[in-house]
Amino acid sequence: MSTKPTLYTCLSPALLHLYELKNAVVVIIDVFRATSTIASALHNGAKCVIPVDTVAKAVELSKKINGIAAGERDGKIAEGLEHGNSPLEYTPDFVGNRTLVLTTTNGTRLLHMALDNKADTIITGSFPNLSAVCNFLLQQNKNVILGCAGWKDRFNLEDTLFAGAVINRIKENYTIHCDSSLTAEQQYLLVKDDLYGFSPNLTHYHRLVDRFGLIEDIRFCLTEDVANVLPLYKDGMLVAAK
């Protein structure tokens, strides 16, 4: 009997140190909205997305390479930037063949933490590229950490729901002893037939919709496979894997 690789779900960046990343593929999950935006930009023809941890770096680097500086803090466009973290902003006309330099509150921060923790491979996932993520993981056949970005280290359910969607599709190929993964899949099964209808129950929905009216962002971020690329981190940038 061959041994299957393991799969764990990490519910918050503050728990990442509890998991062994060294030989694992880490899936960075920030459904609202960083990893949905990354999928959208790459699907619409961006050359690459460079995740950076500060607004200053986004501005400086984008000037140097003639890229698009973008990002958010607390759910809105970060001060000093012209472009935010909406997946709908990055149309083919705007982003095609350009480089997006992106900084966000949770998702890009978790990605840098995974780097610091020596992850073997880093990809990003969200409902718009669910199938691409699952196919990549199955093809790699390595240990998997599903890393939920949460909100300022707090648990959020939408990232966990995406983890549950992945688990539901690929679990037969992994050894899973992890209550977080069990919970993620059960939650996903409970609401999968109407993710959008369920979304007003999420705290982050109110942050985005009540304050900023971003209901169309929510809809995009919860729709499976509408930007079905595989963002793979390599040499400081996320590129669509062939």
Added chain:
Amino acid sequence: MSTKPTLYTCLSPALLHLYELKNAVVVIIDVFRATSTIASALHNGAKCVIPVDTVAKAVELSKKINGIAAGERDGKIAEGLEHGNSPLEYTPDFVGNRTLVLTTTNGTRLLHMALDNKADTIITGSFPNLSAVCNFLLQQNKNVILGCAGWKDRFNLEDTLFAGAVINRIKENYTIHCDSSLTAEQQYLLVKDDLYGFSPNLTHYHRLVDRFGLIEDIRFCLTEDVANVLPLYKDGMLVAAK
């Protein structure tokens, strides 16, 4: 309109710093088994339970006050102690009118963290004293933090299920904007009709049953109101509140 107090669920000790404990009642939850054992001991007539963080302290203090030194590390009786963390061990004959000095991997550690974070009031909760916990919280009418002890900072589902049971009973009296609480209640509703039947899905079940055969402990720890006292922390000890 009067403002309701808030309620949050903290899924791991490693997330406790994200919550404001100062004006809150913190419920320490370690279903398998510390807080079930505390309820059992007090229900069976123990004078009090003194939670300590090391085996050495348990031994030293219990000698001084002629108490019972007890505790576990990694699920079994800690080296140097004669009594462990099984709620069934503390019968009225054994524990009646005595003091239990208890050290455990997760539950007593979280209690000390809540103390360090200046919690207003600390109580312990588990299925055996579910009703007593809910009644106390409603009577206090203060902010509530449901603190899950987890397993070495990892999320575990049984503590979260207990949080969900509390939320399900008292939620009308609180303002709840917290995805952890939403998830906890949904998970509880999913399995509440047969907690015991569901328990083999829990990672901690295997730690306790496969390794140590503690199936009767599991059954006790998942039975509502079989030791329905309210352990209240005061001056270094947990006593049954009148």
